[in-house]
Amino acid sequence: MRSVYNDNAGPRMSWLQNPSLRPPHSLRRKEGDSLAALRRVVAKLETVAPAIGAQHLPLGVPEMQAHLPGPGLACGVLHEMAAADHGDRPAAFGFLFALTAAALRSRPGPAVLVATRRALLDFGRPCGHGLAQLGLDVGRLLIVETETDKDALWTIEDALRSQARPAVVAGAISGNLDLTVSRRLNLAAAAHTTPLVLLRTSIAAGTSAAATRWRIAAAPAARDRFGVFAGPRWRVALERCRNGRPGQWLIEWTHVAHRFRLVESVADRAPVERAGLRRAG
């Protein structure tokens, strides 16, 4: 095996494999620094990744945030989610609205929800009282219903680029996202670093340039001390994450504190056998 630094013939092990050849301690620290500097340069070159120190949407679950590149859901990029199964679509909507509520809490401006008619066909329209019970500020919600996916994507892009500076743009489309569309949405979201979360109702995934991809499944709700349903719970799986690691969690939403709470981490255990819920990787 040839070493990269040596043209001569003969096996010469690199300094990584041979401990005696390792550089002294002072030089090692400089290499650690240079590695961090290299990481920063690469991050700057990647046009779509937000700069270090950009805004993030705090989720409130440190275990989840450890898998993400920043302290929360990054703003200014596209986050994509889908339901694990057709019957889990209300749960996916619930997760979408919970993220919207968290964004409305921490950022100023209105929230724009764009949905195609087909996405709302199966289970109905959002109910204002239900949204209020989730902790969402319904007075700041603007709902746009479109006929086609094309209109919905145009609306999302217009809302992201407009001077209205919404706090969050949430979308529900019926088709799939491809590379071109997702790149366009990334660029549009980066214009004013608005968080953008998109729910696609098609189960199968295509290639997309989304920063994170989630899969949501329903879970039995939390009970309060009287046994009444308290907060909704979801099994969320982070399938793909740029500059991060995938993982699975069972989380609960507290509408009082507008944040998530980890109930148990599923990543350490064997994946739950559910129809349609596959472990990423």
Next chain:
Amino acid sequence: MPEGCLRHDRDRPLALVAPGKGGARIVSLNRAARQGGLVEGELLSNARSKVLDLQSRAADPGADAAALRKLALWCLRYTPTAAPWDEQSGADGLFLDVTGCAHLFGGEARLLADLEGRLRAFGLYPRTAIAGTAGASWAMARHGATDCRIVASGEEGSALENLPLAALRLSQATQTLMRRLGFKRIGEIVDQPRAPFAARFEPEFLRRLDQALGHAPEPLVPVVPPPAYHARAMFLEPILSQEHVLEAARRLLRELADALERDAVGARVLRLLLFRVVSETRFQHDSGVQSLDLGLAAPSRDPEHIARLIALRLDRLGDRLETEFGFEAAAVHVLAAEPLSERQERLGMDEGSAPPEGLAQLIDRLQQRLGSGAVCQLHPHQSHIPERAERIVSPSPRFLRGEGQWGEGTAPRPLLMLPRPEAAEVVALIPEGPPRQFRWRGVLHQVAEAQGPERIAPEWWHRTAEETRDYYVVEDAAGRRFWLYRAGLYGRSAAPPQWFMHGVFG
């Protein structure tokens, strides 16, 4: 001109008849028939004996009125105030208020010439006149000499001097009486003392005289309500493409912006009128006016923003915008305006805050592109019935600030509510008990836990046939939660109560 009439020979006498006393009576005649010695109101049978080759058609006043209305709409390209004559003035003419519109044509004489030329091209025989008052212009058009059709304001008295008394639009009885008294010309009664006339004749008489001379106002009833602010442009060559239409609209909007700024108002509802080049045969079918109405969420006078909305609307119309031979004139009317004060630039405005008109403009753009019903907001409503407990309203930037009384009631409400409750087959342990399993949309669900019931009775102040509902929040083994209700109470009616699915929880 009645619709659908056959082309008739203009040199032959023609009479329009309507049923009257003693048979068919003549309602109107053409020039050849008048020259033959016929008068209006004569019996048709008598007239036929006088003029042998008389053609006759049934009079159709409804079609005449419709055609006159179309002509009035066509005349909107000259002025926004076009009013068909009322009953006493006759059913065959229009008033056009051309105050301030003559400069676009290079003067009143050119405007008259243009109008007459176009109407002749349609196959009509117009008589036109311009005067300072409606009454004077009617008199000059109907009875005046052909060469002096423009009366300068203030000279109505001298212009009307030699016209007969019929030019004052008086009733038949008054005219007969005046003839018997020996008054033939308007000039003879202008200088007379008014008291004897007022005592003997109806007040209508003096009012008409005052209106003709300009001493009393005459309100017109325009065919469409005239707007407060308007701007119009005529094109040398008809324009065909969308970009040209947009450019013309932009210029008109810039003109309007000055007028709106002077009064410190912004437009809320606008109408863009495009006047097509109309040929004679087409004219019978439509007046050639295409109008686009635009509504704005917040008053605005920004020409760029409104032009962008017009572009979106034209895109949406696409092929339905009939251009045919092009548009020869365009006009923008502001139908509703609201106060819009100057916005003061805040000193040291922070970076993150959005300008307040950004949201209104976003709403406008979305409404233009997707239709006005596509963008909405939810408002709470005082009602127990869940489907009436909130309303979908069109958005207003004022409301998007977090106001609203969404009561945090203890009763759980679903995240997504079905537009209409759907029937479900439910099996319960005891008849009034919670469900144990249910089948909805063909899928069987086993209930792990059911919470409730929440009883919602129909509102007794609405006399409806609704039934009392008992709502349950049920959760199945997979963790999905549903909102089911049982409609009706046991023992009230013969049929057992039905179960319905109303919503799902997230």
